[in-house]
Amino acid sequence: MSPAARRFILAGATAALAALSAGCATMRVEPWDRDLLAEKKMTFNPLPLERSIDDHIYFSKEGSMGGQDAGGGGCGCN
Amino acid sequence: MTPRLPRIAALLAAALLAAATPHAAFASGAPGPGSPAPRFTLPTRAGTVSLDSLRGEVVLVDFWASWCGPCKSSFPWMRDVYQRYSGKGLTIVAVNLDKSRSSADDFLLDHPSPFTVAFDPSGATAKAYKVWGMPTSFLIGRDGTILLAHSGFDPRRAGEVEAAIQKACSP
Numbered sequence: 001m002s003p004a005a006r007r008f009i010l011a012g013a014t015a016a017l018a019a020l021s022a023g024c025a026t027m028r029v030e031p032w033d034r035d036l037l038a039e040k041k042m043t044f045n046p047l048p049l050e051r052s053i054d055d056h057i058y059f060s061k062e063g064s065m066g067g068q069d070a071g072g073g074g075c076g077c078n
Numbered sequence: 079m080t081p082r083l084p085r086i087a088a089l090l091a092a093a094l095l096a097a098a099t100p101h102a103a104f105a106s107g108a109p110g111p112g113s114p115a116p117r118f119t120l121p122t123r124a125g126t127v128s129l130d131s132l133r134g135e136v137v138l139v140d141f142w143a144s145w146c147g148p149c150k151s152s153f154p155w156m157r158d159v160y161q162r163y164s165g166k167g168l169t170i171v172a173v174n175l176d177k178s179r180s181s182a183d184d185f186l187l188d189h190p191s192p193f194t195v196a197f198d199p200s201g202a203t204a205k206a207y208k209v210w211g212m213p214t215s216f217l218i219g220r221d222g223t224i225l226l227a228h229s230g231f232d233p234r235r236a237g238e239v240e241a242a243i244q245k246a247c248s249p
Contacts, residue, residue: 031212032175032201035145 108208110227115139115218116206120173120196123186127171127196133222136163136246138170140215141204144185145176149213152231153189159240160193166247167220173198175212215239219246 029037036042045051059065109116115137119128129137140156142149160170170193176182177199186195198204207216211229217239219225226242 030201030204031209031214032141032143032204034212035143035177038145 108210108227109216109224111224113224115216115222115224116203118173118196118198118203118206120198120203122194122196127194129171129218129222132169132171132218134220135169136167136220136243137218138168138215138243139207139218140170140172140213141175141207141209142172142213143175144181146212148231150185150189151233152213152215153191155231155233155236157190157192159243163243163247164193168243168247170194171196173203175199175201175204175209217242217246 055065115129117129119126119130129139138156138159140152142152156170156172160168164170172191172193173196174182175198176185179197179199182195182197204214207214209229213231214227214229216224217226217228225246226239228239
């Protein structure tokens with residue numbers, strides 16, 4: 001394979017990978033469409049008790065809290 | 079191939095970064111103070127409401143949904159403001175964006191609302207106003223221009239909105 005062809009394939013593969021990795025990121029969920037995302041079961045949190053204990057430790061050590069559940073909340077505000 | 083690896087890695091990193099960049103600039107492009115309020119005609123509990131028919135009044139358009147927490151706390155405030163300023167020319171149109179009417183109706187049973195409640199399950203009005211959070215409210219002056227755009231509800235900051243309403247209502 002000529003170097004030019006290889007470069008072409010490489011560029012194509014990179015572009016395809018970038019397009020694929022964008023995935024759902026290009027589709028903005030509108031604030032008024034977040035009703036399902038706002039449900040508790042949509043949070044990345046299989047163990048609520050453990051999470052709350054961890055949060056408490058984190059809060060005590062770092063003086064900050066929250067921000068773990070990107071999918072939750074749903075309002076796009078506050 | 080080996081000397082090329084860093085270049086490929088850099089290319090990949092750049093591609094990933096481009097892919098991960100948020101495509102939504104949130105409040106950008108939303109109609110702000112000074113711009114004309116987008117027109118709408120929507121069904122209400124009793125009939126329809128259109129913004130054109132409210133020309134000459136101060137209108138607070140509030141976009142809400144039953145599942146949104148801050149919307150719940152904004153209702154008592156809107157009720158209070160409505161009771162105090164409706165005699166001075168304020169109209170509140172609370173635009174519901176729920177997909178199902180029944181969840182909106184359930185919410186309204188728990189949160190009495192003496193003001194106008196409109197229903198826009200398609201979200202077309204929210205799109206026109208480029209609503210960037212829930213709730214988002216727009217204060218529209220007597221001449222149909224937007225005076226204030228505000229997202230979220232914080233009881234500590236509600237005073238600012240009320241001051242704007244008071245100013246808009248004063249002759």
